[in-house]
Amino acid sequence: MGNYRTKLSRAGIKDVAVNAGKRSSSNPEGASPRANIKRPRRGEVQFLPNYPRGENKETLETRRMEMLEEFKKTPADRDMVLVHQHMQRTFPLRREEIVTLAPPIAELKERWPALFSEAQLYGEFHRITNQSLQYSFFAALDKNTPQLLELYKERKTGAFGKKMADLMMAYDEQDKNDISATRTAALAGLPLYLKEDSSVIFKSCKEEEFEAFQEGGRGG
Structure with a gap:
């Protein structure tokens, strides 16, 4: 299993790489072992998935900015279908920020206001655990x-x-x-x-x- 996880990490699977974080002869610049990062538990979907096919950090950031613009509108005028679609697509970017940077709640709310709505709170819980909150x-x-x-x-x-x-x-x-x-x-x-x-x-x-x-x- 250890060799398998090493291969996944070298292949760029973020969930494995970020939870390992170990220096080695093949990775001398790597971070020290991560003792404070949650590991995926049995039954959970990927804790830190890679970006969706066809997306990169820039395109996902564009989607995030579009959601910010929606939340500047009144609740009645927001396109919540668009927000839901963007929240689905930007999940890996959001998880990357939370897992690697551990931002304060105030900063997270400023960058991802949709995450603090009831519908998206339920949605995020399901995206992380594959269970109904x-x-x-x-x-x-x-x-x-x-x-x-x-x-x-x-x-x-x-x-x-x-x-x-x-x-x-x-x-x-x-x-x-x-x-x-x-x-x-x-x-x-x-x-x-x-x-x-x-x-x-x-x-x-x-x-x-x-x-x-x-x-x-x-x-x-």
């Missing part, structure tokens, strides 16, 4: 919700305890067969249990603004 998230949430709610009931002291009590009182008034109410209680209680400011974690908007909010608009 929504399904994985809600499956884990539903599995752990009973234990979380029990923990919340024990949080009774301090200002956060009062807020938690109010949350649980509101939940007790809901239909226990309503899975949305149960999930909402489990999620809303997490920052309170951890004594965090929930306004930093959760964003709210009016119903008529929800579509724009999902596409990257500002929540009210």
